[in-house]
Amino acid sequence: MAPAVLRPTPRLLATLGSRALTAQAAVYTETGNPQDVVRVVERELPDGPAGLAAGQVLVRMLAAPVNPSDLNQIEGTYPVRGRFGPVAVRGGAEISAAAGGNEGVGEVLAVGGGVAAVRPGDWVVPRRAGELGTWCTHAVAGADGLAPIPRAWREGVAATDVACLKVNPCTAYRMLRDFADLRPGDYVVQNGANSGVGRAVIQLARHWGLRTINVVRDRPHLDALRQELLALGADVVVTDRELGEDAARRRLRSLDAPVRLGFNCVGGRATLQMTKLIAEGGTLVSYGGMSRQPVTLPTSLLLFRDIRARGFWMNRWYAAAQGCREREAAAAAMWQDILRLTREGVFATQPLAAARWTPDTPLADAQRLVTAAVAWGAAPKRAFVF
Ligand SMILES: NC(=O)c1ccc[n+]([C@@H]2O[C@H](COP(=O)([O-])OP(=O)(O)OC[C@H]3O[C@@H](n4cnc5c(N)ncnc54)[C@H](OP(=O)(O)O)[C@@H]3O)[C@@H](O)[C@H]2O)c1
Structure with missing residues (x-):
């Protein structure tokens, strides 16, 4: 694969000033076999509200599964295409890449101006596939792309249960x-x-x-x-x-x-x-x-x-639910119902092999664990636990 570094990003560095956290993210700069094209990069993100633009949210990811559709998307065979765009990597360069992972749950660490729908401490899941890129330790996302999971719903369930709720x-x-x-x-x-x-x-x-x-x-x-x-x-x-x-x-x-x-x-x-x-x-x-x-x-x-x-x-189904009150209520009732059944022991999330990944994981180790997790046919299914 060609080196992905394209150009420096003075804009980003100016925004961050000295307050930044180093996050890791699995991205791909071209479509292809996931094991060949997915790369782990380090990114500098604002570490608090001061560095966030209006409407933005800083999220610490908690868990994210590797679903077959994620792999199809990286191969370029899924109707929801990866969103290729500039990704600022640590050291002041930008690559053109799409972020891996469509499903997962994160905890809000900080919110930018004008964000009222979510607060620090909330657990959030991406509203739409292809938006957040969930295979990362931290992300900055638009608040309108995140759905909060009410505290009462998440009580007594694991982060992996919430991470795997929306799809299967x-x-x-x-x-x-x-x-x-x-x-x-x-x-x-x-x-x-x-x-x-x-x-x-x-x-x-x-x-x-x-x-x-x-x-x-x-x-x-x-x-x-x-x-x-x-x-x-x-x-x-x-x-x-x-x-x-x-x-x-x-x-x-x-x-x-x-x-x-x-x-x-x-x-x-x-x-x-x-x-x-x-x-x-x-x-x-x-x-x-x-x-x-x-x-x-x-x-x-x-x-x-x-x-x-x-x-x-x-x-x-989710796309049709957007802006339709009845469907949005049906989606919320469904999520609540499944999490209640999980809490009550009636429903169990499928067996998952946890791939533990933190911001402190050495980059080469993170790359190894991500490459292993994105293999077709990995059984049981892998989930990143951050
Ligand atoms: N339409 C939707 O909205 C929607 C939502 C969720 C999932 N899906 C799709 O549903 C499927 C299952 O997803 P999942 O996340 O539940 O999968 P999963 O837990 O990763 O399990 C994969 C399943 O596929 C079987 N499989 C793998 N390769 C196969 C092959 N060559 N021939 C026959 N069976 C094979 C596996 O059986 P073995 O144990 O025998 O390998 C296993 O039962 C995927 O195609 C996924 O994209 C669609």
Whole structure:
């Protein structure tokens, strides 16, 4: 990769004067394989309100996960593109880079003039994907891009629970609620059932009296995963290989209640097999494409079974919520609900491997931990804990 230093920033240095804190941030100067293009840089940020412009907020990040969509964004294959712009790095130079990470939680350290919506000590999450760049120890952001998490909501939950709230649990929540009129005892079938979204589907479905058929990929130690998902509340756990066998298909086609809804984050053959379990008039909701294979459905499923194929994207749902009072209230109620269920032990955030990263982490060590965390297929999922 070409050296990224472009030009000095006297403006920034003048703004900071002598009061600055040194933050570290994971950025990328070009799209590509995340392990190749993500670089950790040091940045000098104002250490208090005096250095902040009106409307700005200084945030100390607490935790931020590495989601598949973050990696897609760095590859340049995600519809929300990284925002490339000048990033002032320590030593007085600027690079043109985009900041990594879309989800996470931080604590407000200081606010600039005119900021009333958040105060020092508040926990905040980014309102929109692609804005904050959450893989950093500290950031300066516009207050209007940050949503505060009321203190009562965050009580009794970990920072990682809040960091992972906005995307996966909410995707599960909306998909279970918005696509079918489900009745207690109905089945939902899903693939990628051990993913973050899949685990959230299992737990919320169980809580709401629904039953789940969960498809996972074959693996060594399959039984351990099966037991883990059953303990979360799964009713059936089956591998995509087993789903291709007559015995399993027959068993799953003669359940005592219909499968009205299917959730797909894989694509290809795994999706086709799963869709065959969905009852007449039922809905297949695709929300991811981990296999990078297209969703192909035979005409017969559409014609004779009237299966509806839909898509869901949490970002689109949040975008539609902006400025719409009813939706904003629904989003707040959903976040509050999930955090309450977390506090009460009904809901658990997916297992995460914590990558501990502080402003004092030597730069080379920070680079190593970030490079490891942005590998595709890192299991369990990595979360930076600052
Ligand atoms: N539409 C939305 O709004 C929305 C929101 C959240 C997430 N998503 C998408 O949902 C998917 C899951 O996200 P997550 O954060 O829950 O994931 P995650 O926790 O990182 O888990 C990844 C899942 O993908 C499976 N997987 C990985 N590579 C695969 C392949 N080649 N073929 C089949 N399965 C594969 C993994 O199964 P193994 O254990 O077998 O590897 C695991 O179940 C991603 O595609 C993500 O972008 C979409």
